[in-house]
Amino acid sequence: MGIIKLLDENTINKIAAGEVIEKPASIVKELVENSIDAGASEISVEVKGGGISYIRIVDNGKGINKEDMGIAFMRHATSKLSSEQELNKLVTLGFRGEALASIAAVSKVEMISKTHDSISGYRIYIEGGKIIEEGEYGCPEGTVVTIRDVFFNTPARLKFLKSESKESMYITDIMQNLAMSHSNISFKYISNGKLVFATRGDGDLKGVILAVYGKQIVKNLIDLNCSRDFITVKGYLGNSNISRGSRNYQSTFINGRYIKNKTITAAVEAAYKSMLTINKFPFFVLHIYVNPEFVDVNVHPAKAEVKFQDEQLIFKSIYHCVKDALISASHVPEIEDDRKEFIRNIQKVNYSQQKLDIKTDIETDKKYDGMIANENLTNSYELPRKDIPLNRNDDIYYEKDKTQYEPEGDRSISVGNYKIPNNFENEVTTKRVPKFGPLAVVGQIHFTYIIAEGPDDMYIIDQHAAHERIYYEKYLRDYKSFGMQKQNLIVPIVLEFSVSEKQAIFDNIEQFKRLGYEIEDFGGNSVALRCVPIIYGNPDPKVLFYEILEQINLNDKNVLSAIDKILYTMACKSAVKANDKLSYKEMVELIEQLRFCDNPYNCPHGRPTIIKMSYIELEKKFKRIQ
Known part of the structure; x- marks a missing residue:
């Protein structure tokens, strides 16, 4: 008898969840991105215990039909992609159809949703990938997803999570970037019963930065609005008064998606060269708009990294946009502190360091x-x-x-x-x-x-x-x-x-x-x-x-x-x-x-x-x- 066997669907889903769902923050990211793709203008996120025990996402998006509710939790089921050609011009944040199936495989999930033309909503409850309950449910238009007991059936994964406070900080970082990525959406983020921040959803990016980082950051910002070659760059740069000792205060968005890209980071830091001391890094929030055909977001399980068709041209365009904005600002730094640390070589961009x-x-x-x-x-x-x-x-x-x-x-x-x-x-x-x-x-x-x-x-x-x-x-x-x-x-x-x-x-x-x-x-x-x-x-x-x-x-x-x-x-x-x-x-x-x-x-x-x-x-x- 042969020893090679086909894995059952439940085991496959748990393995897949390891790629997509690394920690509770990954769940928050995937679900909020679904809410954004659903056209929501208001999104509320509440977590308890670092998201390990409780996550609740409420949006006023277009909702999910009851016929689609069960299918939505199957692997590779999506409404955002219908052909291979569409992979080359993605305009939605999600597209693989893996997130809901992966989340349901390792947690207890309740989803309640109603579309505009439905008389009533629909509720489904899943534990470990198995549907336990479903049926009609009274609710307003939109979707509510509640996640409990993350990794309850995979104790090995649970054991490797950080402390509740650290997992909570990961979620905070995700929420900050999601809020800055879509300033036209009103976000409310609550952790352990306490409001962490809220944004108005009026399209004012500086207002979101104020809610996330505070007045000290906002008063030291430089406007950036530049179109060059085939890209448009908008956002804010920090002057030298708010430089930091790490890259944790740098946010880059491509077509509304938060990403990390060494080419962009190196270009920005090259533009700041001679303006900051060694071991200091610039603060920035950049929105980069480019034709989706020129960027590949399907190179990382969490879609956190992208590749460009022409990395050299991207570097050149970003560098000149940032450099011109810094020169135009003619900023003379105020003496605010006496620290003597210096920025690292821009060629050695390393997010893990x-x-x-x-x-x-x-x-x-x-x-x-x-x-x-x-x-x-x-x-x-x-x-x-x-x-x-x-x-x-x-x-x-x-x-x-x-x-x-x-x-x-x-x-x-x-x-x-x-x-x-x-x-x-x-x-x-x-x-x-x-x-x-x-x-x-x-x-x-x-x-x-x-x-x-x-x-x-x-x-x-x-x-x-x-x-x-x-x-x-x-x-x-x-x-x-x-x-x-x-x-x-x-x-x-x-x-x-x-x-x-x-x-x-x-x-x-x-x-x-x-x-x-x-x-x-x-x-x-x-x-x-x-x-x-x-x-x-x-x-x-x-x-x-x-x-x-x-x-x-x-x-x-x-x-x-x-x-x-x-x-x-x-x-x-x-x-x-x-x-x-x-x-x-x-x-x-x-x-x-x-x-x-x-x-x-x-x-x-x-x-x-x-x-x-x-x-x-x-x-x-x-x-x-x-």
Whole structure:
């Protein structure tokens, strides 16, 4: 007897569902696109438990006849395609006839629908691909689809879903793009009983962007309306004030369909070249209209990627449209923050890459001579030299508005223009042992390196890297033990975020609390900071909070990695910088605190903090000995 068998229809549907239905967000996308194709002007989406337990889509479209209801849940059944030739000029979002069958195969589905000329509606209930109930049903014109218990009959698939909050964020991203793709449709999105956003459906794309991203984004937008070659490009570009550390704020639509395309992304970023710093990416929402015959959307199971007949011409057209709009805007950026991250090479567009690369001029391969790394060090700082007064007893206020802050009292000693709490010194002497012996300070060169000597060696200490290590270990201990030290704000700082950013903040609220923040929902897209961490060196609290949120978003799969990078950032902003002139006493204090660090030899980024040259090596350099 042969061993090859034909699979039954139910098994085939479950396998097919794995391609089409990756997660609850995929279900939302497919069903909302069906509503759009049905001519709906109002679409409501409600989810619970990240869409795993409950999804409900309500539209006022043309509905489905009762004769078609059962057929609609069969594989490759569609009203949108009737011949192979139509694949070359698709004008609908759906066309394969796979979505409803795939959804029904792995969930419990109820569909209620009524057409304009029907006396009553019709209801069908399906579990795991099998029709359980169907019959006449009273309802208004349109369609209601309710999905419950996604992947209830495929536990292996269920096991690989993310947390409910993360699945909810995926749905939020999908809904944001669906709303921006069709500004002429009124969308309402509710998650766990709370309205996330709603749009008016009046065709105003900027109004949708306002609902999704907030006022801060809208006031920094540049209009784009361009026709070139065989395409038309409309939408909005962000100026440099709203550039981001990832490509998560870039939305591209082809003929109303949200897609990802490396050619388009590279063209836009090439047009921004020299306008943004490294590791910064432009914000944009682009609607591109092209003859359907020139684009193939049938190259990806989720129809998220497309291919063009002439990729080079697309690149050229998009590049010039964006470049001309940026030049016409003649935008002079406002100084809003002091972050110094830079955009990646536009030729290396990679949607899966989410981590920020930290590049230095330092070789990180360590070869230790005794206790201290013996390495060559090159310095990459180019800051203007400045003398820092020795009287550094300022209270721990942020410089922008000192009246806003209520310090808990000055409990610090100074190094440079930066403070370290006195309890750090107690911690050092009572709980830690030095990793190397005492050093005598000789002086400072280029206001960047401290020269010191030991019994038999000369030492060179990078003051910024060393101070960064000191602060990193202090902040790490605080975080692990009782949380970061914090200060109350007399006047709260109110910040505005996109819908998905605000959701990420409250999904990670415990992490923010341990980092020293007390956060309150301020309505709409806004949150209020009632408490902020005490971070020495006076960093802008708004900029720091945005950077922390960005790290959490970029490292959502590894919260510990995100926290570590956040502490790196805090330590870097707190530490003395290159070209900061230090007094003799301050240099002594810095070296003494470095001696008691767990790893005094490298900064958190891996650069050496200290190198040495032995007395014998020095004698050899001057040919005193052979």
